[in-house]
Amino acid sequence: MNIGTWLRGARLADGTPADVHIEAGRITDVVRDPPATTTGDLDGYVLLPSFVEPHAHLDKALTAARVPNPAGDLRGAIEAMAAAAGSFSTADIAARADAALRVMLAHGTTAVRTHVDVGTSTGMRAVAALADVRERWAGTVDVQVVALVGRPWTGRAAPTCARRCARGRTSPAAARTWTRIRTARSASAWTSPVPRGRRSTCTPTRRSTRPC
Known part of the structure; x- marks a missing residue:
């Protein structure tokens, strides 16, 4: 040759x-x-062979300096991120995700599965940002976006369908279905919080043929 x-x-x-x-x-x-x-x-x-990152949070990438965690534990990180997430714009999330992917690629990673928050503080901004990032990196790094849906499901801050569920006009299953429909166009898969004692589940959408 x-x-x-x-x-x-x-x-x-x-x-x-x-x-x-x-x-x-x-x-x-x-x-x-x-x-x-x-x-x-x-x-x-x-x-x-190139590496695979099966569990990332690209919407939170490179925020250590901006989101301090004085407690230094997981609970502290969750609370600090929840307080700061509302200030993250779509452009900010996308720029940080791009930077993180460049580092991953430089170290040999060519496939990333990222969980992305969907909730009252971030709305759909993070999913929209990561969907755009996924398209830009297509052919270089395979990015799978997993919508990580958080609480609350009821109350004034909850999605419309969840509020209707609280008033008895639809079921919890219908509320979850509503969220899946909202995220399916951008996310490859969907996860939700699970009550303590139950096993977590992940349901692929039509975009994804990979097992969860």
Whole structure:
């Protein structure tokens, strides 16, 4: 193979030496046990498949300096983020997600599953932002957006269908269905809070064929 570029001298995960051929930006061949005379551009590097990040929160990425957590624990982080989330604009969320994806890609990650808050403080802004980010990164990083729906389901701040549910005009299942419909156009999957003692569930929408 005379065209393209050979990167020589890498090692596979099992320690086997390998040369890599790249053509038009894609790996077209990996040759194990190259001749001993091979000199390498990848000497000292390990050649691995690209990484997958199965659980990210790109809508909250790069906010440590802006959202301090004095308690230093999970509960403190949740409360601090809930208080700050209302100040995040769609453009801000998208810019931080883009920056986080650039770092992930630089370290070899090409698929990310991100949970994205949907609730009274953020509305649909985070889902809309991440849907746009997903489209921009298509073909480079595969981004799956999971709408993480929070409380309240009832009361003045709840979605319209949930308020109707509280007044007995529809069921809790209908309220959840309403939220799924609202998020399905942008999110790949949907999750909701689950009462203590029950197992969490994830229901894919038509956009997603992956298991949850």
